[in-house]
Amino acid sequence: MNALLRHTLATRINHWLMAACMVALLLTGFLPILGIKFAWVTLHWVSGVIFTASVLFHIIYALTRQDWRSMWIARGEFADVLSSLSGSLKALKVSPGKYWLMQKIYHHLVAIMSLVAIVTGILMLLKIDSPFWTRDPYLFSGESWGIIYVLHDFSGLCFIPLIMMHVYFAIRPEKLFYTRSMVKGWITDEEYRAHHDPEKWNAKRKG
Amino acid sequence: MDIFRYTSDAWGQRVLEGLSWDLIGYFAGAGVVFIVLHAGYMHFFVKKSGQ
Numbered sequence A: 001m002n003a004l005l006r007h008t009l010a011t012r013i014n015h016w017l018m019a020a021c022m023v024a025l026l027l028t029g030f031l032p033i034l035g036i037k038f039a040w041v042t043l044h045w046v047s048g049v050i051f052t053a054s055v056l057f058h059i060i061y062a063l064t065r066q067d068w069r070s071m072w073i074a075r076g077e078f079a080d081v082l083s084s085l086s087g088s089l090k091a092l093k094v095s096p097g098k099y100w101l102m103q104k105i106y107h108h109l110v111a112i113m114s115l116v117a118i119v120t121g122i123l124m125l126l127k128i129d130s131p132f133w134t135r136d137p138y139l140f141s142g143e144s145w146g147i148i149y150v151l152h153d154f155s156g157l158c159f160i161p162l163i164m165m166h167v168y169f170a171i172r173p174e175k176l177f178y179t180r181s182m183v184k185g186w187i188t189d190e191e192y193r194a195h196h197d198p199e200k201w202n203a204k205r206k207g
Numbered sequence B: 001m002d003i004f005r006y007t008s009d010a011w012g013q014r015v016l017e018g019l020s021w022d023l024i025g026y027f028a029g030a031g032v033v034f035i036v037l038h039a040g041y042m043h044f045f046v047k048k049s050g051q
Helices: A009-030 A041-064 A075-080 A101-125 A142-171 A173-184 A189-195 B023-045
Strands: A003-005 A186-188 B004-008 B014-019
Touching: A003 A189, A009 A041, A009 A142, A009 A173, A041 A101, A075 A101, A101 A142, A142 A173, A142 B014, A142 B023, A173 A186, A186 A189
Parallel strands: none
Antiparallel strands: A003 A186, B004 B014
């Protein structure tokens, strides 16, 4: 079998770390609201700090060790918004490189919501005591804190359908090879040629 | 259905506290609707051999 590298070990470890943080953040954020009471605050902010570090690593790694243009959306690709949902290469007007249009749109939605959650989460950290600082609830006016909470809540709520969709696509039969590549790192030569344009994504041989 | 949550500050004034948690069901529902529509579309309109 000819295997081609899709995700490096660093990318895979960071992906699953990010996933674990996201699950922890959603559970600690929403279970208390749904009536399951426990000491969630410390778990939530520690998960958020690790998530932030993971996002920072991803940004630096993508900019320095990967081709960030693989996530760039060309204007012509928007004609494929619906046809890309079918997963059929033949239906597309613009052939995909490493990522399909909907994968890129999904990535950008997650990136925006992550940045909103991180920035507002860091500000909210200043309202609780930690070993590193003393709380200051008067840093902003009550109205400003309200806006910060609304943005944090909105990003958290958006992650509910975003994660549901991510898991759904990860377990769809025709997408399982992408999930395998996020575990083992590789896709087969057949999968590469059936789903990607070799001229736009020059995948390297594994090992 | 409320969109926002409010609380009262030390002076009894109404202060914005965040988004209403009633919205959780709507956001989760949006995810379910997308998944059902996509699964139906793939099942009925996309040939399995058309990859």
